[in-house]
Amino acid sequence: MYSREDLIKKIVDEKGLQAIPNLIELLDDDDYEVRELARDALSVMAPEGKEYLLQEFKRRFNLNFQDDTVLLYLAELLSDLKCHEIVENLKMMFNKFSDERAFPLIIENLLKITKDESYLDILKTYIDSDEWEIEEISVMAITELPNRKTLDILLEKYYKTSNNSLKVLILDSITKILSKNFDLVPYLQERDPEISEKLQWHLKRS
Structure with missing residues (x-):
């Protein structure tokens, strides 16, 4: 029985970049574990397969699903x-989702790429949401910019x-920021x- 890591290594070693189209299809699989495995395998291939991933992102974006x-x-x-080519697309992605849980994920991606502090204010509104899942996603997302403002927002919450x-x-999340x-x-x-x-004990272990 292969472990998750072994499966990813097997896919990468045996198929290489040729596996990317099939792995992208698996991102839409009904099984969460399959989707996550495909995502993890793609993350390993992403640096070399960036152009294909970017083209597929643009294609799907324009389909307006x-x-x-x-x-x-x-x-x-x-x-x-840190693919700056998708920043403008990300800014227009909000109206493509009816599920509000997608919104802090989009902001997280913008934060990763731009490091723009203004997105912290937006994430703060989601952190103060009444919905647990949105709060959870936002608390994890805000760690992408480890600065004093982020720390203040988390401490307040x-x-x-x-x-x-x-x-x-x-x-x-605070531990992650400090690390x-x-x-x-x-x-x-x-x-x-x-x-x-x-x-303190978290930091000593990290």
């Missing part, structure tokens, strides 16, 4: 590569929410010694 989850997957893969699961997720930008460690220590102390 509603709620096209494959388009979201492709946007994620390309934003991981930590004390505002009564949802313990969300509190745990926020602490995980990306160690200059924020003294800022957190000064701003919130209690949270800083809670997270």
